[in-house]
Amino acid sequence: MKNYSAFEIIGPRMIGPSSSHTAGAAKLGKIALLFVKDDIERVDFLLHGSFAETYKGHGTDRALMAGLLGINEDDESLRYSLDIAKEKGINYKFIPTDLGEVHPNTVKFIIYGVNGEIVEVIGSSVGGGSVKIIEINGMKLEVIGEYPTLITKHLDVPGAVASISKILAEEEINIAYMNVFRQDKGKDALMVIESDHKLDEHLVERLKNSSEKIKEVYMINGL
Amino acid sequence: MYNFKNGRELLDICKKYDKKIWKIMILREEMNTGKSYDEIFEQMKENLNTMLSAVDKGINNDKKSISGLVGGDAKRLKERYMNSKTLSSKRTLKATAAAMAVLEVNASMGQIVAAPTAGSSGILPGVIYMVKDEFSVEDDELVKMLFTASAIGFVIAKNATVSGADGGCQAETGSAAAMAAGALVELEGGTPEESLEAASMTIKNILGLVCDPIAGLVESPCTKRNAIGATNALISADMALAGIKSVIPFDEVVEAMYNVGKSISPTLKETALGGLAATPTGRSIAKKIFGEE
Structure with missing residues (x-):
């Protein structure tokens, strides 16, 4: 039983109508955007379960796009996100589908960059505006994003994890939670590290340049 | 020191430190987060401002929601209490219209504060808007109301739960109304005990209320249930201030609400499979909005 803050009872401030179908959807878009390096040319939103059934009435479509445009879940421009996307020349499609054994409020983003990059992110809005990313580019993981979070893609070989945690220690970043998600033995693995400390670009660059075993590094500084 | 697990402990702490509920809630927040009193107070004031802007926006506007199901009713009710002889008092209708206004803003993708949820976000702003307008209450006193409400929530x-999907509408608008009732009592000079009496009576009045939104949208009957929630809060607060007590104590009422929620069929907990959502009209509206069943 959680020791809720007064601001979890009165709050959050958000754009309606639904914390899970609107606010949570915007957060999912915001996280998905982190993994996109190119400017976005086109997005396919594959909607599952309740997202597929009720996205129009809840504005889930506008919220998902808003997140991808970097619009916050409490920003009133959220409701105009589809128009904003059109102005920016971003094409989009919302496709009801079945993503299998996942939470009822789940979306798969397929994001096409202007330079040919394709990024796929699957995430669920699990209630009250909380979210969970469960897959990035075909690789499984679990990201909540409430704390400052680092996500690394590294080679599944001895020393990779140690070299990352060594740098974090040197930067005086305390690791609150750490999970490794290995995809295939000896190939790529993802690691999700949650910390109490705010993260910065300098840390991301340092990790990226520290070893060939570390391929990609992303950060979320709380949602 | 200021942490509590239930209503009984909250009352004991209020008594021990000889403080009102709102003050204990701020002290608790200070202790748990390390933030300063002023910082916490200002943060809640921002919520108050957002709530009041949502009322202003909704009560003067007849913009329809995305689905077209709601919009314009708050304005309609306002026009009636401004211009006609009404059955209920003007104060009651003012709070009611304001509560509906916020839900209409929520349904048209405007900015609101979940209190405690988006689907019940109209009730607290509703009663707060009324007391501000009718009794010229200062904003700082209104912020204190939000802290009192947050303690009850x-x-x-x-x-128990404040989610319609877990406990039905009784858990969602019922909690919001209980929070509002307790806050009203404290504003009007009632004791912490009387605040919880009001909260108890509020929940008891709508115990068992199901969550059956048409087409699964946070629109109808949610808007009108926020209206009735505001009214429920006002009447329960007046009853408590008159010295009327709940036969069942607050903590037991909350437990009963939780147990009733568990025994409500899943078809009546935000799934849009039962109740009003499953009526021929409810289904045909859903079909019209989504193009298929």
Whole structure:
């Protein structure tokens, strides 16, 4: 039983109508955007379960796009996100589908960059505006994003994890939670590290340049 | 020191430190987060401002929601209490219209504050808007109301649930109304005990209320249930201030609400499979909005 803050009872401030179908959807878009390096040319939103059934009435479509445009879940421009996307020349499609054994409020983003990059992110809005990313580019993981979070893609070989945690220690970043998600033995693995400390670009660059075993590094500084 | 798990402990702490509920809630927040009193107070004031802007926006506007199901009713009710002889008092209708206004803003993708949820976000702003307008209450006193309300909401969230999907509408608008009732009592000079009496009576009045939104949208009957929630809060607060007591104590009412919620069929907990959502008209509206069943 959680020791809720007064601001979890009165709050959050958000754009309606639904914390899970609107606010949570915007957060999912915001996280998905982190993994996109190119400017976005086109997005396919594959909607599952309740997202597929009720996205129009809840504005889930506008919220998902808003997140991808970097619009916050409490920003009133959220409701105009589809128009904003059109102005920016971003094409989009919302496709009801079945993503299998996942939470009822789940979306798969397929994001096409202007330079040919394709990024796929699957995430669920699990209630009250909380979210969970469960897959990035075909690789499984679990990201909540409430704390400052680092996500690394590294080679599944001895020393990779140690070299990352060594740098974090040197930067005086305390690791609150750490999970490794290995995809295939000896190939790529993802690691999700949650910390109490705010993260910065300098840390991301340092990790990226520290070893060939570390391929990609992303950060979320709380949602 | 200021942490509590239930209503009984909250009352004991209020008594021990000889403080009102709102003050204990701020002290608790200070202790748990390390933030300063002023910082916490200002943060809640921002919520108050957002709530009041949502009322202003909704009560003067007849913009329809995305689905077209709601919009314009708050304005309609306002026009009636401004211009006609009404059955209920003007104060009651003012709070009611304001509560509906916020839900209409929520349904048209405007900015609101979940209190405790988006689907019940109209009730607290509704009663607060009324007391501000009718009794010229200063904003700082209104912020204190939100802290009192948050303490009651906290006890319910911790020991039961405030989610319609888990406990039905009784858990969602019922909690919001209980929070509002307790806050009204404290504003009007009632004791912490009387605040919880009001909260108890509020929940008892709508115990068993199901969550059956048409087409699964946070629109109808949610808007009108926020209206009735505001009214329920006002009447329960007046009853408590008159010295009327709840036969069943607050913590037991909360537990009963939780147990009733568990025994409500899943078809009546935000799934849009039962109740009003499953009526021929409800289904045909859903079909029209989504193009298929």
